[in-house]
Amino acid sequence: MALRYAILGYLSTAPGSGYDLSQQLDGGLGWFWSASHSQIYPELRRLESAGLIVGSPMTVGEKLEKRVYSITEDGFAELIAWASQLPIYRPNRDPERLQLIFSDVAGVDEIRRHLLAHREHFERRRDQLRGTLDRMLARRHERIERRLEGRSEAQQQLTLLLRDLAYSGDIERAEHEIAWAQDALARLDEYERGAAAPSGPTRRGSRARPSRAH
Amino acid sequence: MALRYAILGYLSTAPGSGYDLSQQLDGGLGWFWSASHSQIYPELRRLESAGLIVGSPMTVGEKLEKRVYSITEDGFAELIAWASQLPIYRPNRDPERLQLIFSDVAGVDEIRRHLLAHREHFERRRDQLRGTLDRMLARRHERIERRLEGRSEAQQQLTLLLRDLAYSGDIERAEHEIAWAQDALARLDEYERGAAAPSGPTRRGSRARPSRAH
DNA sequence: CCGACCATGTAATATGTTACATGATTGT
DNA sequence: ACAATCATGTAACATATTACATGGTCGG
Numbered sequence: 001m002a003l004r005y006a007i008l009g010y011l012s013t014a015p016g017s018g019y020d021l022s023q024q025l026d027g028g029l030g031w032f033w034s035a036s037h038s039q040i041y042p043e044l045r046r047l048e049s050a051g052l053i054v055g056s057p058m059t060v061g062e063k064l065e066k067r068v069y070s071i072t073e074d075g076f077a078e079l080i081a082w083a084s085q086l087p088i089y090r091p092n093r094d095p096e097r098l099q100l101i102f103s104d105v106a107g108v109d110e111i112r113r114h115l116l117a118h119r120e121h122f123e124r125r126r127d128q129l130r131g132t133l134d135r136m137l138a139r140r141h142e143r144i145e146r147r148l149e150g151r152s153e154a155q156q157q158l159t160l161l162l163r164d165l166a167y168s169g170d171i172e173r174a175e176h177e178i179a180w181a182q183d184a185l186a187r188l189d190e191y192e193r194g195a196a197a198p199s200g201p202t203r204r205g206s207r208a209r210p211s212r213a214h
Numbered sequence: 215m216a217l218r219y220a221i222l223g224y225l226s227t228a229p230g231s232g233y234d235l236s237q238q239l240d241g242g243l244g245w246f247w248s249a250s251h252s253q254i255y256p257e258l259r260r261l262e263s264a265g266l267i268v269g270s271p272m273t274v275g276e277k278l279e280k281r282v283y284s285i286t287e288d289g290f291a292e293l294i295a296w297a298s299q300l301p302i303y304r305p306n307r308d309p310e311r312l313q314l315i316f317s318d319v320a321g322v323d324e325i326r327r328h329l330l331a332h333r334e335h336f337e338r339r340r341d342q343l344r345g346t347l348d349r350m351l352a353r354r355h356e357r358i359e360r361r362l363e364g365r366s367e368a369q370q371q372l373t374l375l376l377r378d379l380a381y382s383g384d385i386e387r388a389e390h391e392i393a394w395a396q397d398a399l400a401r402l403d404e405y406e407r408g409a410a411a412p413s414g415p416t417r418r419g420s421r422a423r424p425s426r427a428h
Numbered sequence: 429c430c431g432a433c434c435a436t437g438t439a440a441t442a443t444g445t446t447a448c449a450t451g452a453t454t455g456t
Numbered sequence: 457a458c459a460a461t462c463a464t465g466t467a468a469c470a471t472a473t474t475a476c477a478t479g480g481t482c483g484g
Binding site for chain 2: 085
Binding site for chain 2: 434435436437438439
């Protein structure tokens with residue numbers, strides 16, 4: 001269902017083509033949902049035949065056809081109904097954690113490489129998110145500016161507040177992952193140095209963490 | 215692919231039946247991966263015909279048939295190969311965040327309910343994870359004790375370290391979500407009180423947070 | 429004897445990934 | 457002319473959810 005609403009949400013800001021959507025959703029750059037164009041185009045057709053969006057054919061240059069979709073009133077109502085629902089939490093699926101807990105069958109070096117990759121992955125993600133958030137707060141994010149157009153001051157503040165919460169929440173998540181990986185690497189070093197070091201009961205990570213600059 | 219390795223990982227501790235697996239993975243209670251029995255049984259057959267596990271039929275009581283699977287050497291090698299790989303990060307998909315950023319079309323009350331549900335969800339999750347981690351550190355977690363059997367002291371320490379990292383990492387994630395929702399609720403109240411309150415540039419969440427007890 | 433749980437499957441549907449396929453436009 | 461990017465689709469396959477389907481065991 002989420003793809004449906006990702007599309008409706010996107011089009012509720014301003015009309016756009018399938019290609020525009022796939023630019024945002026393919027690879028999921030800086031975004032909270034992801035889909036490839038092979039999923040997007042059929043879904044657009046389905047949304048259109050359900051009357052939630054309408055597409056108008058345009059021509060670029062001489063021959064290149066594209067379809068620009070707009071949300072309909074029904075589509076907007078559908079979006080509001082969905083946004084008003086309580087969130088439905090799906091079962092947790094975390095391939096990296098799964099890999100980690102069974103990495104005791106691999107070597108310490110492999111675990112270290114894993115944790116380093118983890119840190120780097122979230123450093124990249126944090127930087128990307130920060131870039132987008134900064135552009136947004138500097139009021140230089142085009143799509144969001146479009147969304148603010150023609151709305152009341154209070155409405156605009158709410159939109160910006162929600163975006164800020166979402167982006168800074170994800171940035172903090174990424175920072176948490178970086179700090180976690182850092183700590184994990186330290187604990188792994190400790191393990192390797194002393195093997196059975198202080199032998200006391202293993203402290204919970206949340207407690208045993210000396211270097212949380214937070 | 216992950217289901218395959220969740221099963222191999224589980225069976226690398228001790229043999230088990232499809233039902234045992236679905237107890238762990240159905241609904242994903244306290245676990246990092248989730249699957250329903252309708253996925254598990256066919257996958258077990260596939261793993262068996264690939265020679266990675268072997269099933270032996272057992273009879274409970276008079277007639278009830280069950281198949282208890284054990285990992286083979288090939289299966290173990292496959293698990294090690296997988297665990298040694300670098301993690302592959304899939305595109306981010308977060309339906310709750312998606313809902314939140316488009317909730318400016320809904321009302322403030324709906325957003326508040328959403329955030330309250332978010333907090334409660336992660337409070338429950340944190341408590342469940344804590345329960346499991348505490349049992350594990352108290353050395354009362356049966357399955358993990360099974361995994362430690364017959365391994366060297368150093369090996370045991372590594373297993374426990376990895377589990378501790380995974381569980382406490384997830385507990386901290388949950389705590390972060392709770393704190394985030396708490397802060398978001400406060401900011402929403404602030405928004406509602408003043409509507410366009412101090413009008414200064416919105417501070418980034420990570421900075422504007424007064425109550426991080428961390 | 430009955431309800432909770434053990435135990436295993438299939439089918440239909442929905443969602444997501446990778447590959448295959450085609451052609452136009454724009455800037456260098 | 458050539459490469460990068462714009463633009464839209466289909467097909468095959470993999471993965472995940474929900475519903476349908478069946479029967480046994482164990483304890484009260």
